[in-house]
Amino acid sequence: MYEDDAAVVPATGEAIARATEPGGAASGASFGGQVLAGTPVVPGLAYGPVIRIAADRPDPGPGYEVAADARDAQAAAFDEAARTVAERLRKRASAASGAAAEVLQATAAMAEDRGWCAAVRKAVAAGSPAPHAVAAVTAEFSVMFEKVGGLMAERITDLEDVRDRVLAEILGVPEPGIPVPPRPSVLVADDLAPADTSGLDPESIIALVTRRGGPTSHTAIIARQLGIPCVVAVPGAMELAPGTLVLVDGGEGSVAVEPPHADTESRIARWREDAAAIHEWTGPGATADGHAVALLANVQDGASAEVAASAPVEGVGLLRTELAFLDRDAEPSVAEQAEEYSRVLDAFEGRKVVIRTLDAGSDKPLRFVDHGEEANPALGVRGIRVARSSPALLSRQLEAISLAARGRDADGGAGAAMVMAPMVATVDEARTFAAEVRAAGLVPGVMIEVPAAAVLADRILEEVDFVSIGTNDLTQYVMAADRMSGELAEFSDPWQPAVLALVAGVARAGRRAGKPVGVCGEAAADPALACVLTGLGVTSLSAAPAAIRQVGVALERVTHACCEAAADAALGASSAPAAREAARAALTG
Incomplete structure (x- = not known):
């Protein structure tokens, strides 16, 4: 309502x-x-x-102790409600694309999370009515998530949404929305x-x-x-x-x-x-004096890539591959994966495509991988670290990408399949990953989202052919701020001078190595920040297709020197709001 x-x-x-x-x-x-x-x-x-x-939220109603012979029926009502909610969310995910599809899949998985469901069933077995069990267990998990912080704290809103939908299903009232x-x-x-x-x-x-x-x-x-x-x-x-x-x-x-x-x-x-x-802008990305900045799309799957291909983008800067894995009881086969990657490569035939290997773990657990219990999942086994315990998972994904890329440009030019790993933190991780990617006939790169990787960018670039900065996680880790906290929103802002300083350092390392440095986090979609990133030396910006025209117009209205001045002004500021204001003054002055 x-x-x-x-x-x-x-x-x-x-x-x-x-x-x-x-x-x-x-x-x-x-x-x-x-x-x-x-x-x-x-x-x-x-x-x-x-x-x-x-x-207004679904009301669990008055509490009471359920008779022993009626508890199985209460548990069955909960199971059916959770299953129904998960199926509805998956259906919505299948009709969505990009980040929306990913987060809906993750929310659907939360409705059937083993830990949450087991806790509800335990409460029901002890005599609590199913609606009360759902509400009480969710409250307990929310407190736990808040204490853990980071990405887990971010999931509190998602979990409470699942709670309300499951309660509505059990009680037979309209689903919230x-x-x-x-x-x-x-x-x-x-x-x-x-x-x-x-x-x-x-x-x-x-x-x-x-x-x-x-x-x-x-x-x-x-x-x-x-x-x-x-x-x-x-x-x-x-x-x-x-x-x-x-x-x-x-x-x-x-x-x-x-x-x-x-x-x-x-x-x-x-x-x-x-x-x-903005509506009339057709690209390519460049400043008013002709300094080129590749503007790329973030996509999720073949369907979203086919839609993005009609936008004025020069390729794909980030293909998130999690969607094909999240809602599965078993790992998708190599053939299934290859078919999906081929759709993306076909949609952008002759254009750059950067594929990120599976970024699972933390708030995106896989049903077919034992992630174990972690005190702080946001700082735990996620991204490339999953390959430590499940190396074949990565090997099969690279095999699938190689199959999809067969016959295309293998030298890193237009049409090449470029592959990058998330959550790389050490030079050894970059070296090992690059060797496996090259063995598959692909172009290796890594995500720079762990501060350690930003600090060691020079050495990491000796091992790989490109890097892409994930500003979402980089900002969260640099500022030690939960990105869902309204009270800490200023700290989780990519305009923070400390974050920009790390981006500048990575860009300098890229220039010294003669290798491209992109940004594929949400910062790339901010028109003013895109100009600052260009001034820092970033060579490509990848964002949701809906944001590309805005960024393109922003860049073509300023010179590269103006971008550099804006970058210097932002770096010299004392806070994110001050950096934003200083950069805007430089861009419009």
């Missing part, structure tokens, strides 16, 4: 005015009303009435679950504002994929009354409450001009 008791049509006579702000042209406007400040996530401007998700509002509106929430965010219609929900979350949370990632302006970690967001007119600036990170009509109309007019330029 949503609350919309006093919604009104915006004064401009239109329900929405959106665009992007590559060069910050519309920044800094003043408003007569209150302006709430948060963390910018997805650039764009949206003007409309607030709707909120009602706080976000209905379609009567007019295009700005959705304000404490936080959003992936299952809700992935199903949003950008024509109905024109912007997202959340009290919690960070710039690399699931909400942020999916909003970016959908192209919906988004601001997170906004104090006071939940105090906005339904129907209140707000102007959301996703690039600036501001929410103007009942702004003056003249200012609103002026900003909307400027955004429309930017929107027209």
Whole structure:
């Protein structure tokens, strides 16, 4: 349910005015009303009435002790509900693409998580009604996840969403979710679950504002994929009354409450001009003075690659391969994997394709791999580390990629299959991985997302042919900040000078080695930050296809020297907000 008791049509006579702000042209406007400040996530401007998700959740009802002969029926009701919810989420995942498909698959797996389900069944066997067992066990797991922190803390919202859906199924009430509002509106929430965010219609929900979350949370990632302006970690967001007119600036990170009509109309007019330029942009990526920056797409599978191939991108900078593995009781065969990789390579025939090997573990466990119990999974056995205990898993994946790439360019040029490993932390790991990749006839690279790898980038680049910086995890590890924590959103911001300093160091190492350095984290989708990354020396930027045109227009409006000046300004700042402001001043000055 949503609350919309006093919604009104915006004064401009239109329900929405959106665009992007590559060069910050519309920044800094003043408003007569209150302006709430948060963390910018997805650039764009949206003007409309607030709707909120009602706080109503399925009520487990009064507690009582279940008779011994009725407990099996309670357990069966829970099992059936969990299975039904998981199947619904998988169905939604199959209809989605990119990051949305991945997080929906992960959420579906959570509904059937062995530990959570076993704990609920244990509570039911002790006499608790199934609804109460679900609620109580979820509360216990949430406390545990919060103590662990990192990626596990991020899953609390997902787990609570699963709880509500399972409870609704057991109780026979409507499954929670976000209905379609009567007019295009700005959705304000404490936080959003992936299952809700992935199903949003950008024509109905024109912007997202959340009290919690960070710039690399699931909400942020999916909003970016959908192209919906988004601001997170906004104090006071939940105090906005339904129907209140707000102007959301996703690039600036501001929410103007009942702004003056003249200012609103002026900003909307400027955004429309930017929107027209963005819509017409066809690439390739380059600054105003011709400095080339390859703009690539992040994709998830063959279906998302076929869609992305029609965007003005020069190839794939990140093919996440987890989707084919997450919802399986057994590892997909080499032939099955090869077929999926071939779809991606076929869609981008003659263009660069970078495939990331399986990034499993932590919040993406595999059913057919024993991950064991870890006190802090975010710092545990994930990414390339899974190959330590299951080396054949990696070998078979490389075999499948090699089969798919057979007959294509094997020298690293257009059409080559380039393969990189996630969570590499040492030179030895890079060397061992590179040898196995080369033996498969492929081009080796690694992800730079562990601070140790950034520090040793010179030596790692001696072993591989390219690196790609995953700014999501790199930021989280550098700043020791849970990316889902609204209170720590400033620390989990890729604009942090410490993070930019590491990126600069990796880019310098790439120049010395004469090898490419890309960025495939969410930072690459921020138009202003894309200019800064270019100034730092990054050679390619890979993002959700919906963000590519915004980045392309941002780059073509500035010179390479301007990008370098913006990079220097950001590096010299004392905080993420200061870095953002300093860079924008350099880009527009």
